[in-house]
Amino acid sequence: MAKLTSLKSGLQTQPSRLANINPDSWRAGKQTAAQRGYGYKWQKARVGWLEQHPLCVYCERNGLVTAGTIVDHIVEHRGDQALFWARSNWQTLCQPCHDIVKKAEEVARRNEARD
Structure with a gap:
């Protein structure tokens, strides 16, 4: 019977996401x-909020009905x-x-503040 050879993994490890955090950030x-x-306490508050406000406000502005899953802070705390x-x-x-539209808004706001 032929011996199976193992293949080397072509996967590379990903750098820590913490490496991308601005050292001046509160995070x-x-x-x-x-x-x-x-x-x-936050998890309980989040669930209660989502029960009362189940739809994404950004999607609603564009005439879409999409379930929301994130309680976002409008102004960064x-x-x-x-x-x-x-x-x-x-x-x-x-x-x-949250991940695309809101992040782009925050980046634009920070860039405006620098100018």
Whole structure:
């Protein structure tokens, strides 16, 4: 019987996502998500919010009906717990709107601030 040979993996390890964090960012510390406020209390608040506000607000603006999965902070709280917990600063987004549209808005806002 022929011996099977193993193939070397062609996969490369990915660099840590933490390497991309701006060292001046409030996220740059070695805090866990729970230590930054995203623990059990946040998870309960998030579920309650999504039950009351189930649709993505960005999609709704464009006439689409899409279930939201993320409670987004409209204004970046940057660790400010009062702003973090201000429900007037929360909105529901779907994953694509959060990861693409909202991120692009935040980058544009930061670039405008630099100019």
